[in-house]
Amino acid sequence: MTDATDESELYDLECRNLVRTFGAFIAVDDVSFGVPRGDFFSILGPSGCGKTTILRMMAGFDRPTSGDILIKGKSVVDVPPNRRPVNMVFQQLALFPMMTVAENIAYGLVRKGLNKTDIADKVKSALGRIGLPTSGGKSIKQLSGGQQQRVAIARCLVLEPAALLLDEPLGALDLKLREHMKVELKKMQDQFGTTFVYITHDQSEALVMSNHVAVMNKGRFEQIGSPQDLYYHPDTAFVAGFVGDTNRWHGRVESADASGVKVVSADGVNLIATAAGKTPLVQGGEVDIFVRPESVVIATGEERVSGMENRIEGDLVSILFNGANSRALIRDRHTGGELDVALPQTGEFSHLKRGQAVHLGWGKAQAKAFAADARRDQGVGT
Amino acid sequence: MRMQSATRLALFLLLAPIVLWLALLVILPHVDMFMVSMRERVGIRQYEYSFANYVEFFVEPLYWRTFARTAIMSIIATVMTLLIGFPVSYYIAKMLRGRMKNFLFLLCLVPFWVSELVRTFGWMILLRESGVISNLMQWMGLVSGPVEMLYNDATIMVGFIYTSMLFMVVPLVSTLDSLDDSLVEAGYDLGGNAFTVLRTIIIPHAMPGIVSGCIVVFMLTLGNYLTPVLLGGKDSLWFTEQIYTQFITRFNWEQGAAFGFLLLGLSSLIVWAGLRLSRQTLSQTMG
Amino acid sequence: MFKSTGKMIAGVLLGAGLTMVASQANAETLRLLTWGGYAPDKVVQMFKAETGIDVEVTNSNNEEMISKLRATGGAGFDLAQPSQDRVAGAQSEFDIYKPIDLSKIDATKIIPSMLEGTKKNTTVNGSAYGVPHVWGTSLLAVNTAMAPDVKDYLDLCDPKYTGKISYRLKRPILMAFAFSMGMDPFAAYNDKAKYQDILNKVEAKLIECKPIVKAYWSGADALIALMSSGEVVAAKAWDGTGWKLTAAKPEIKTMAPTSGALGWIDTFVLPKKTQNEAAAYKWINFVMRPEVAAMIVEAAGNFTAAVDGDKFVEEGARKRFQDTFPPEAIDNIKWYPPVPTGLEEMEGKVLDRVQAAK
């Protein structure tokens, strides 16, 4: 056994075999992870998967049923929230409406017993860093949503916590502001150099901002890795489906060997894919196949795709124009199934018309086959 | 245009009964009472206008002492009701959910299932020397002889608090209900302890409820008549009792009316001072 | 009519107003403002059977009767029953009554001395306003087992009985203490300086005695509770209440104090705006019949001014009466003379100061 203390000192924050049950329901199921110093760590998962529950246990508002939480190497399970060196940015921000902006930021500093001049200095510099140097005397209601967001974060960061816990802080903002705040948040994290634990159900938020992302589903962590890892090398069908856009088929294995996996999809398409994930594929077993839109080659003539392992003839349903990220929706002529295909940035397909015949093709390396997970399909925990 | 005047007419028609009611039953009697209070009886069926009845209050120590006692006891009762009512309200508003919450809330209504008179007699049956509690204590061997728990200020206080609890708990529960749990958690998260969170977050948030509860309880206690008279015994002195005495026993409507206006004025003054002290305004409290 | 009103009086008025509306719908109603027990249901039913007149009974006391009639200028009731000493003063101050027509009263049914006395005491400007009905006294109720040596009002100040004494803090206790202290307040009624002097002495005494008192009782029920539980061993009481206590607990004696019981007579008077004078006279003559009078004695606990009214009274009650009042005690009863205006205000301040004293 390795020396636990040594290992944990790498991490600002660590959870070991964390379990939280509500009656018979398992909200958090044996979760372990570590967050290195200065990291931007995201927990990504659909709503209801247990993200907030984990965060609240780390902040101290909830107690794990079993397992341990360590901050800078020390177990904090028995430490009340006001003595834990982590701070939380709440989903609804929870700014104190009875105080001014400056008083909100000063709140934690006053509780720490700092003297007045130090507090004033820190508040002033924090207000400067969040771009609200003259708003100290304003009431919370006078600020815009984005400004409130920054105050909520600054109020925690002035305390120099070991980690900042953020519970879907952008959820309440409109789309445009959300895009802007993603950049802003990342900038603030760099400025303050604080470890962030960020939870969200929005994969783009997680991918854009994080160094590490944990994908969570039904109380469990499916995979922890860099955004690139998750995108290009998903470990499970869930991760492949949840992270990034993808085309998906469900089918049965005809044959599986070193050269690839032959699959017949439920709607009768023959596909050749590469085995992925930890569960070995067996003949006759159920699989999910994932192909990213940008992996599919689109052509008006057959010859462009003739060398590829997988080919489909289809008709154009519509073009979803979005500049460089434009997509085409293609209906498979034989099965009627629809595919999402990225259009090359050259614009050579912008002239395509509705109903026009196209040829699609992709290599077997771009098609990832995962054994279908019985646990997920039944929709229950263990 | 036409639409507008029609709605205005409708509004007027709707308001007319209320205005009429206010004028007939509230304003007119008060104006009239004020006229009565300004009359000084100089002989049989002879009156003159003067401030004599008001002056009497200030020159006769008995009266202003009675008022001072009434006001101070009412303030104490209000503070005690708040001190007891606040944790109760917090528990109802924040700790309980669903059925239990409604049940406890209803429990505060229990005192109002019977009339004030019956309720006060209930207290007397419990607390008197030959009463239930005295006997129970003797039976349990806590005391050797009967104990009299009636006829003192502490008992009056208990009676007041019991009667007032609902009027404190209702506004408190409704303001505390509106306090977002995450504000309290944020208070702890940023390093506050139970006391500082209470002082800096919960109380400021609940302030409108505290103030309106206190005003209602203070005014109700000040205007209470049966509780101090029946539970207070030989030393009970209460300003409303004095007003009643002037009106009914002494047939001195002039003095009674003057006392009534003094009570109105002085109690408004106390409420105003309380608002100033707590840095609240009446409109904040109502809004 | 809605002039000169406080909230309280507005309520009274509203009630009176409603009663008026009700009575106009059915003219044959007698609205009686009286004391508890003076108009028992049985008597009301007999009266209805005989005359067809409904009697609406409102129970009250002296002060409230005067206040109610004052608020309405003498309207709202057809017949009232204040004590004889409170009629003349209230009439001259507030003008709320109507002279009574003695020719419509069957004088043969009323004890002549009482009729004469009441007539004299309730005369204002030459007109008589009252005829006597129920009479009684206030005196001592003593638990002889626990307080054997209480004989007079001043004995209520005996420190032996600290915390076991009760009386009502109203004007009768002032009179009682004055007599017990050897003074005659009634003789000083028309000399305010002398009367004030008496009041001052009584005030000092009452304040001195205050620590002895357990509680000032406020109504018959409170007194009965205090004495029958043994919490109080001696009290100044109404005789009717005392006899109720004696009947239930023989060791509680109802006794005339050595300085004399204080006697009162409750009267019949006509409110100024009475609407059914005929029914009022019918009622007066009806309740003065000996057998009806006996029923009222039973209910009220006090005797009436009806001739032979005690003949039909139950034996126990007669016995209790005789125990309390041997002939010499009857002679020693101090009957309240009419109170001149102004005295009540002086007395009121004394009572307030006693109440406020520590």
Ligand SMILES: Nc1ncnc2c1ncn2[C@@H]1O[C@H](COP(=O)(O)OP(=O)(O)O)[C@@H](O)[C@H]1O
């Ligand atoms: N206090 C609680 N009692 C019972 N169930 C709870 C409680 N808190 C959370 N849950 C359940 O646990 C699951 C995870 O909740 P949560 O952590 O809030 O999810 P999310 O990932 O959306 O933040 C949900 O199904 C929720 O209903």
Ligand SMILES: [Mg+2]
């Ligand atoms: Mg959540």
